[in-house]
Amino acid sequence: DIIEEIEKGEDINVRPLYYKHTKQWHGSFPKSLDDSLYAFFLANVIRDFRKQEDEARTMLINISRFVNVQQHTFEYVKDFYNNVYRTIKFDFSKYRSENEELILYKDLKRVWDVCYSNIEFDWNTISQKERLISAIENIEIVVVNGSNKTGGIDYKSNPHARIIAIGGLALSRGLTLKGLMTSYFYRNTKTFDVLMQMGRWFGYRPNY
Secondary structure, eight states, X not given: OOOOOOOTTOOGGGSOOOSSOOTTOOOOOOHHHHHHHHHHHHHHHHHHHTTOTTSOEEEEEEOOSOHHHHHHHHXXXXXXXXXXXXXXXXXXXXXXXXXXXXXXXXXXXXXXXXXXXXXXXXXXXHTOHHHHHHHHTTEXXXXXXXXXXXXXXXXXXXXXXXXXXXXXXHHHTTOOOTTEEEEEEOSOTTSHHHHHHHHTTSSSSTTO
């Protein structure tokens, strides 16, 4: 369990996230969320290099069961994505040596080294500016909750959608996300819905 002391008069709604929070929480997120987004972006580049451009790719973010917190998460992820995309588009050079001092380049490289350094492609291949842009420029970010359990996800009309799905109970209780590649959980694993979701990670895909 996480136990934190709250000072008298402190506004707990703006404190950094930990799993016990209020319905109106709008504080700051762990850096691990940023890293999981970087991992998803890079995974899209890898899938493109593997000639799987037409297959759906999805990331799941399950931080809170509260709708207001899910919306706050959506706004953060949307801003984060837009900043990454703009930085790659306007600040990255087609020459790798000119990118090496950029903070975003360093962050992507750090996550690459942890998650993907053993795959068949090398970093110099994956980090090409045009490849990065092509892989992430059509990513959609949606909220999935009780008021809209599909979150606007329509794989039938868009079978190669690239989606970041943000939600809570609706994601934990059986909604199928096609092409799920990255799952980010920040929940108390003593709750049965989270344990069930974790259990479903295994055994439902070929060769997994």
